[in-house]
Amino acid sequence: MESAVFSIRTWFRTRLLVPVIGTPDVLPDTLTSRWPELARVRWRRGGLPLRVGGWCLGQRTVQGITLWQTVFLAPGSAWDPALLLHEHRHAEQFASSAVFPLLYVWESLTRGYSRNRYEADANAWAARRVERPQPTNLSPGA
Numbered sequence: 697m698e699s700a701v702f703s704i705r706t707w708f709r710t711r712l713l714v715p716v717i718g719t720p721d722v723l724p725d726t727l728t729s730r731w732p733e734l735a736r737v738r739w740r741r742g743g744l745p746l747r748v749g750g751w752c753l754g755q756r757t758v759q760g761i762t763l764w765q766t767v768f769l770a771p772g773s774a775w776d777p778a779l780l781l782h783e784h785r786h787a788e789q790f791a792s793s794a795v796f797p798l799l800y801v802w803e804s805l806t807r808g809y810s811r812n813r814y815e816a817d818a819n820a821w822a823a824r825r826v827e828r829p830q831p832t833n834l835s836p837g838a
């Protein structure tokens with residue numbers, strides 16, 4: 697009986713849960729030490745949101761998509777700092793306003809994805825953070 701319960705749990709997890717919500721993933725320490733803000737969101741690999749995002753853009757999937765404080769990354773995609781920082785910025789946008797999801801959809805419907813001001817903001821913010829010099833261990837004022 698125990699193995700039957702285990703099998704049902706395994707089936708539920710592999711056939712339903714993982715395809716919908718993906719699996720948790722952990723950022724490499726090198727990334728969180730350089731960009732500590734990246735540790736403030738949850739990272740997952742795979743999941744239905746990637747497909748839904750892709751369908752909205754007329755493609756099979758997207759590399760990353762953020763829903764509130766969770767970022768879904770495509771399985772097997774590299775830890776690209778520009779992508780991670782872009783998605784992190786979306787998490788900040790979600791945190792800034794309860795109506796952000798509606799505003800984002802409205803922007804996409806009226807201006808298109810590429811001219812969506814939240815996408816432009818996330819791209820610009822990520823570009824600034826990637827270019828910022830890495831902190832050093834030198835003492836202040838050195």
Ligand SMILES: [Zn+2]
Pocket residue numbers: 782786815818
């Ligand atoms: Zn985006």
